[in-house]
Amino acid sequence: xxxxxxxxxxxxxxxxxxxxxxxxxxxxxxxxxxxxxxxxxxxxxxxxxxxxxxxxxxxxxxxxxxxxxxxxxxxxxxxxxxxxxxxxxxxxxxx
Amino acid sequence: xxxxxxxxxxxxxxxxxxxxxxxxxxxxxxxxxxxxxxxxxxxxxxxxxxxxxxxxxxxxxxxxxxxxxxxxxxxxxxxxxxxxxxxxxxxxxxxxxxxxxxxxxxxxxxxxxxxxxxxxxxxxxxxxxxxxxxxxxxxxxxxxxxxxxxxxxxxxxxxxxxxxxxxxxxxxxxxxxxxxxxxxxxxxxxxxxxxxxxxxxxxxxxxxxxxxxxxxxxxxxxxxxxxxxxxxxxxxxxxxxxxxxxxxxxxxxxxxxxxxxxxxxxxxxxxxxxxxxxxxxxxxxxxxxxxxxxxxxxxxxxxxxxxxxxxxxxxxxxxxxxxxxxxxxxxxxxxxxxxxxxxxxxxxxxxxxxxxxxxxxxxxxxxxxxxxxxxxxxxxxxxxxxxxxxxxxxxxxxxxxxxxxxxxxxxxxxxxxxxxxxxxxxxxxxxx
Numbered sequence: 037x038x039x040x041x042x043x044x045x046x047x048x049x050x051x052x053x054x055x056x057x058x059x060x061x062x063x064x065x066x067x068x069x070x071x072x073x074x075x076x077x078x079x080x081x082x083x084x085x086x087x088x089x090x091x092x093x094x095x096x097x098x099x100x101x102x103x104x105x106x107x108x109x110x111x112x113x114x115x116x117x118x119x120x121x122x123x124x125x126x127x128x129x130x131x
Numbered sequence: 132x133x134x135x136x137x138x139x140x141x142x143x144x145x146x147x148x149x150x151x152x153x154x155x156x157x158x159x160x161x162x163x164x165x166x167x168x169x170x171x172x173x174x175x176x177x178x179x180x181x182x183x184x185x186x187x188x189x190x191x192x193x194x195x196x197x198x199x200x201x202x203x204x205x206x207x208x209x210x211x212x213x214x215x216x217x218x219x220x221x222x223x224x225x226x227x228x229x230x231x232x233x234x235x236x237x238x239x240x241x242x243x244x245x246x247x248x249x250x251x252x253x254x255x256x257x258x259x260x261x262x263x264x265x266x267x268x269x270x271x272x273x274x275x276x277x278x279x280x281x282x283x284x285x286x287x288x289x290x291x292x293x294x295x296x297x298x299x300x301x302x303x304x305x306x307x308x309x310x311x312x313x314x315x316x317x318x319x320x321x322x323x324x325x326x327x328x329x330x331x332x333x334x335x336x337x338x339x340x341x342x343x344x345x346x347x348x349x350x351x352x353x354x355x356x357x358x359x360x361x362x363x364x365x366x367x368x369x370x371x372x373x374x375x376x377x378x379x380x381x382x383x384x385x386x387x388x389x390x391x392x393x394x395x396x397x398x399x400x401x402x403x404x405x406x407x408x409x410x411x412x413x414x415x416x417x418x419x420x421x422x423x424x425x426x427x428x429x430x431x432x433x434x435x436x437x438x439x440x441x442x443x444x445x446x447x448x449x450x451x452x453x454x455x456x457x458x459x460x461x462x463x464x465x466x467x468x469x470x471x472x473x474x475x476x477x478x479x480x481x482x483x484x485x486x487x488x489x490x491x492x493x494x495x496x497x498x499x500x501x502x503x504x505x506x507x508x509x510x511x512x513x514x515x516x517x518x519x520x521x522x523x524x525x526x527x528x529x530x531x532x533x534x535x536x537x538x539x540x541x542x543x544x545x546x547x548x549x550x551x552x553x554x555x556x557x558x559x560x561x562x563x
Contacts, residue, residue, distance in 0.1 A: 040382075040384045040408075043319070043384060043405070043408035044408060046405060046406055046407050046408055047407055047408060047409075050168070072377075074376075074377045077376075077380055077381070077382045078315070078373070078376045078377060078382070078383070080315065080317045080382075080383040080384060080410035081410070082382070082384070100175075100408075100409055100410045100411075101173065102315065102410045102411050102412050103294065103295040103308075103412050104315055104373060104410070104412065106295065107307070107308050107309070107310055107313060107373060107412070108310055108373060108376075108377055110309075110310060110377075117297075118262070118297070119166055119260050119297065120166075120260070121260055121277050122166050122257070122258040122259040122260040122276070122277055122278070123166075123167075123168050123257070123258030123259075125173075126172075126173070126409075127167070127168050127172045128171070128172050128173065128174065128175065128237070128238050128407065128409060129238055129406070129407055130236050130237070130238050130239075130320045130364075130406065130407045130409075131171055131172070131173075131174050131175050131176065131178070131236065131237035131238040131241070131409065
């Protein structure tokens, strides 16, 4: 098992506390309607976690702002995706 | 901040910086808006800088641009689990200035480019996200930012906001990106002493090596890996079609981790210190996926317009040239006193069509479709080549004719004669 947290630990972020730039629109859709939950394995920062009861939880703190989850939610379009407010989010040192 | 500019450029990557620089140098009032803390802080690339596109914009860029190594050697590897077969092209001609390509670190390079843009007279504001376009009917007249009272207006808005291209999508200029039209790449930067890099890659004095890789490392997905040498660091990454990730259930970081453990790759990065992990979408839909790139009061450049040549791993040069051509279109119209209507801005598309940007994308227009539906180019063939090499190179008392027979029959079993013929035809069509 690869710990992506160890990778993200090297990165620099300015987290916009309490104002996540990505939100799940209707949580029930993830839990009840989405069978494959591609966000839980495609997100390169593992922001999406599948819980035991099938719920999907999203924590955007480690987000790399790539847009994968926005595009990959093809069946349900259940991701509300904006860029963080100016100056917040990932701050690449090297890019 | 209800000011009016000649042009607003959204984004400070290679396409936005090129557009803003050319516009400002021509004396236009340019506002450039960047959401990062500084230009480059949101931008991710491999990264190789191809000199030609930047030379046309800033001919003397080598004097102070932060460049890592000039590339003298290109390796292409086809990997199996334990091995690779490959080709190498190395030439001393690449040591003679002006150098054709360099490795760069984008956070540093974009910052440098932005300084040039500001010296040319553009106003660049950072830490500001553009949230919407202001429309007057079907015409773009300005942008809404997330700053208090943050509306700004201009005759033309140049959208250089990257692969996700949220502004044009919100405005309905084009539809949603499909998972098959983008590659998801994950990358790390690993630091090593300069001398270790020079020893491991057989280079000296600012010379560099790039390695492009295909085969088992993508676990059947359409994609490639790469390893680039910087001055005191190595960037290593792997990217595959997002639709393949979606189907395979493989996580990008797991794929990258596995690639780093390959016996041919691991010794190159051993003992290094990983200092950043990043991921990025690369627009690889090709010619047929290019959206409308202009309209009333707006132009779109770079990744937002799908200007990436996936086969040749080129993108930033297409971005810079598209930014330059967009700016030149605006400058011409301004001089002629013509309004920035879709009809007039169509000149930008014409300029693109006449440039390598569209010519190259058009040449490979069939490639994305062929690769997407023919995974054998990423599975069967690399494996076959490696096993054939292994058979021929292993000396074990079996006569060479028998070895050749074994290799041939292995190929036919794998793909069938008809399949082989079909694959050859598809590749010919794709490269035609």
